[in-house]
Amino acid sequence: xxxxxxxxxxxxxxxxxxxxxxxxxxxxxxxxxxxxxxxxxxxxxxxxxxxxxxxxxxxxxxxxxxxxxxxxxxxxxxxxxxxxxxxxxxxxxxxxxxxxxxxxxxxxxx
Amino acid sequence: xxxxxxxxxxxxxxxxxxxxxxxxxxxxxxxxxxxxxxxxxxxxxxxxxxxxxxxxxxxxxxxxxxxxxxxxxxxxxxxxxxxxxxxxxxxxxxxxxxxxxxxxxxxxxxxxxx
Numbered sequence: 712x713x714x715x716x717x718x719x720x721x722x723x724x725x726x727x728x729x730x731x732x733x734x735x736x737x738x739x740x741x742x743x744x745x746x747x748x749x750x751x752x753x754x755x756x757x758x759x760x761x762x763x764x765x766x767x768x769x770x771x772x773x774x775x776x777x778x779x780x781x782x783x784x785x786x787x788x789x790x791x792x793x794x795x796x797x798x799x800x801x802x803x804x805x806x807x808x809x810x811x812x813x814x815x816x817x818x819x820x821x
Numbered sequence: 822x823x824x825x826x827x828x829x830x831x832x833x834x835x836x837x838x839x840x841x842x843x844x845x846x847x848x849x850x851x852x853x854x855x856x857x858x859x860x861x862x863x864x865x866x867x868x869x870x871x872x873x874x875x876x877x878x879x880x881x882x883x884x885x886x887x888x889x890x891x892x893x894x895x896x897x898x899x900x901x902x903x904x905x906x907x908x909x910x911x912x913x914x915x916x917x918x919x920x921x922x923x924x925x926x927x928x929x930x931x932x933x934x935x
Contacts, residue, residue: 743922754913754926755864798863802922807852809924811863
């Protein structure tokens with residue numbers, strides 16, 4: 712079993728749609744959680760950290776359920792510019808090692 | 822977040838040769854990391870590079886194949902030795918952010934081994 716598993720993609724959605732990505736992790740020692748975005752042929756960029764209380768940044772909402780070892784990302788009102796691969800990432804503290812999911816590709820169409 | 826640069830941005834190398842990749846950060850950082858992203862795959866940690874000590878390698882990666890230097894708090898190098906086509910990947914360095922948990926990545930070095 713992979714340490715971090717994500718929904719298989721790709722997700723093809725129209726502009727304005729709401730899309731949700733799910734992720735599960737297997738290591739209960741995981742202490743920090745993130746969503747990264749990776750555009751084609753670019754480095755991953757931090758989209759948002761994920762907190763137990765849930766957090767929102769504009770059109771993006773992230774949720775964490777430690778009991779179920781589950782992380783989610785909701786994107787509302789999708790834009791063409793949201794097209795990218797979204798990576799679910801957990802951090803095994805204190806070593807600082809990031810474990811990446813395989814990524815979910817999102818394609819937003821006009 | 823820190824500004825991170827890598828050199829070279831890409832290279833095409835022949836089998837059996839070695840390539841050294843440089844990572845430069847615009848501020849002092851304690852921990853730096855080297856990752857590999859093989860074609861169509863996600864990122865895998867190669868090693869953690871701390872200034873003043875030997876790098877810590879992840880399972881499946883060895884110092885003879887991927888020697889790392891960390892001469893100061895703003896710079897690190899990763900060498901890919903005795904390359905084979907299976908080493909064709911993107912190699913990325915990263916540093917921890919202010920919270921010490923999130924990481925920020927350099928632009929990557931795209932390596933093709935023929």
